Amino acid sequence: MDKSSHVYDTPPAGANADWTVPQNWEAFSADEHAMWDQLFARQTAMLPGRAADAFMRGIDVLKLTRPGIPDYRELNARLTSATGWQIVAVPGLVPDEVFFDHLANRRFPAGNFIRAPEQLDYLQEPDVFHDVFGHVPMLADPVFADYMVAYGKGGLRSLGFGALDHLARLYWYTVEFGLIQQADGLRIYGAGIVSSYAESIFALDDPSPNRIMFDLLRVMRTQYRIDDFQQNYFVVSNIEQLLQVTVETDFAPLYARLDSLTDIPAGEVLADDVVVTRGTQEYAKGAGR
Ligand code: PHE
Numbered sequence: 208m209d210k211s212s213h214v215y216d217t218p219p220a221g222a223n224a225d226w227t228v229p230q231n232w233e234a235f236s237a238d239e240h241a242m243w244d245q246l247f248a249r250q251t252a253m254l255p256g257r258a259a260d261a262f263m264r265g266i267d268v269l270k271l272t273r274p275g276i277p278d279y280r281e282l283n284a285r286l287t288s289a290t291g292w293q294i295v296a297v298p299g300l301v302p303d304e305v306f307f308d309h310l311a312n313r314r315f316p317a318g319n320f321i322r323a324p325e326q327l328d329y330l331q332e333p334d335v336f337h338d339v340f341g342h343v344p345m346l347a348d349p350v351f352a353d354y355m356v357a358y359g360k361g362g363l364r365s366l367g368f369g370a371l372d373h374l375a376r377l378y379w380y381t382v383e384f385g386l387i388q389q390a391d392g393l394r395i396y397g398a399g400i401v402s403s404y405a406e407s408i409f410a411l412d413d414p415s416p417n418r419i420m421f422d423l424l425r426v427m428r429t430q431y432r433i434d435d436f437q438q439n440y441f442v443v444s445n446i447e448q449l450l451q452v453t454v455e456t457d458f459a460p461l462y463a464r465l466d467s468l469t470d471i472p473a474g475e476v477l478a479d480d481v482v483v484t485r486g487t488q489e490y491a492k493g494a495g496r
């Protein structure tokens with residue numbers, strides 16, 4: 208796969224100044240719609256009992272009148288009435304500032320392409336299945352919806368502190384790879400997990416990764432890998448608490464402290480971590496993916 212195929216420095220031809228493009232739903236082929244349907248059926252069959260209640264509630268927003276890749280005209284009518292959010296199509300990964308500005312304004316940018324059949328189980332770049340199936344259900348949750356807005360505003364602010372790398376870890380370990388401790392057990396809510404068949408199983412059931420209670424500063428110190436299953440997952444008690452601690456904390460002093468604190472390698476457990484399950488790290492020590 209050509210990893211750079213959907214990564215640009217300036218809006219490509221046909222894109223607007225904010226990098227959005229028309230979804231052009233009619234242009235997706237029958238095979239592309241069938242790919243969505245296949246991925247959608249596989250995930251919705253396996254997620255009950257694994258995905259957070261909030262995510263399961265939000266899946267209904269994706270059940271549109273026609274099968275296939277969601278038509279944003281119909282999807283956005285539903286999502287906007289739930290939480291004020293909308294999905295906008297973009298050609299691929301967009302610059303940080305553009306991304307944050309969309310989030311701050313309740314717009315979630317979604318890659319306007321779908322994976323090829325040989326990428327059924329893994330691709331490094333977010334496609335429409337990851338972006339829409341993975342992110343939309345939580346965006347339909349009012350509390351999480353507010354968290355994403357706050358994150359977008361915080362992202363714009365972080366650029367002024369040169370703190371993007373630290374803040375990005377918060378997104379990674381919550382929005383993409385977060386776990387939640389429900390009364391009836393540990394559940395997944397991160398989009399990178401719920402949109403992946405294999406990681407939906409690994410994140411909850413595999414003995415290899417550490418599962419550690421969420422701590423804001425700890426998370427922003429923790430390295431992550433983008434090319435394989437995570438070695439750590441961080442567990443929030445509930446989304447309200449995640450929203451509260453991030454909104455009520457001024458990150459400026461944290462960014463200043465982070466400059467002199469060392470990074471924590473992925474897979475490491477600290478003495479004051481509240482550990483939910485201590486991993487063997489067997490998977491990471493082996494061949495990996
Ligand atoms: N409170 C953060 C700040 O002072 C902003 C933020 C909110 C960041 C929520 C992430 C998530 O920058």
Ligand code: CO
Nearest residue numbers: 333383398399
């Ligand atoms: Co994502």
